[in-house]
Amino acid sequence: MILYYHPLSSYCWKVLIAFYENGTPFTARMLEEDGVAAQWLALWPVGKFPVLHDSARNATVGEASIIVEYMACHEAGIFHPFPADPDAALEVRLMDRLFDNYVMAPMQAIVADRLRPEAQRDPYGVEQARGLLAKSYAMLEARMAGRRWAAGDSFTLADCAAAPALFYADKVQPMGSDHPMLAAYLHRLEARPSFARVLEEKQPWWSHFPYADG
Numbered sequence: 001m002i003l004y005y006h007p008l009s010s011y012c013w014k015v016l017i018a019f020y021e022n023g024t025p026f027t028a029r030m031l032e033e034d035g036v037a038a039q040w041l042a043l044w045p046v047g048k049f050p051v052l053h054d055s056a057r058n059a060t061v062g063e064a065s066i067i068v069e070y071m072a073c074h075e076a077g078i079f080h081p082f083p084a085d086p087d088a089a090l091e092v093r094l095m096d097r098l099f100d101n102y103v104m105a106p107m108q109a110i111v112a113d114r115l116r117p118e119a120q121r122d123p124y125g126v127e128q129a130r131g132l133l134a135k136s137y138a139m140l141e142a143r144m145a146g147r148r149w150a151a152g153d154s155f156t157l158a159d160c161a162a163a164p165a166l167f168y169a170d171k172v173q174p175m176g177s178d179h180p181m182l183a184a185y186l187h188r189l190e191a192r193p194s195f196a197r198v199l200e201e202k203q204p205w206w207s208h209f210p211y212a213d214g
């Protein structure tokens with residue numbers, strides 16, 4: 001299996017965490033390598049990453065959550081992204097959506113704005129994104145009360161989503177002391193070996209992140 005990725009991409013981190021949790025072997029192809037971007041775009045013309053290509057099944061899979069589900073279906077191992085209980089699985093799916101839509105998306109909007117030429121920046125859009133992040137922090141702070149992991153006692157897909165979302169969001173808009181549950185949860189995520197490995201692997205590229213000192 002080939003994973004088309006970039007070492008600073010938050011959605012790629014989500015998939016890497018799941019693969020490392022499961023111990024699934026794969027070949028990582030970085031988009032900057034010669035010829036890789038052309039292969040990736042031919043497979044996934046919408047131009048988003050990560051993308052997984054499984055030549056054994058002639059399958060191309062996009063969207064981070066779906067790649068994790070694909071791994072769980074076809075490379076079943078020690079990591080179970082979803083619990084067997086349907087209600088518990090719904091909570092995992094909900095938390096996955098909350099982290100993607102209401103933490104990752106505004107965080108990405110703030111970072112993307114910083115990367116634009118000065119004249120094309122959008123202060124109103126950034127203000128809206130910051131407002132959404134503040135609401136999300138407050139909602140997640142309440143939801144994390146009494147939970148070790150995002151959806152309860154087990155590490156699931158929701159934690160794979162939460163780790164990059166909260167890590168990067170905290171860089172662009174620090175959670176501060178108002179969100180002790182969320183901050184403690186982020187520390188647990190950073191200490192998890194799968195995510196610690198992702199964080200270690202980002203180091204050579206980290207200075208390219210515009211809020212690297214944040």
Ligand SMILES: N[C@@H](CCC(=O)N[C@@H](CS)C(=O)NCC(=O)O)C(=O)O
Pocket residue numbers: 009010011012047048049050062063064065
């Ligand atoms: N919904 C997609 C989002 C993927 C995504 O936004 N990836 C970013 C990198 S973290 C990307 O492709 N950025 C390039 C672009 O938007 O042009 C997923 O869950 O995989």
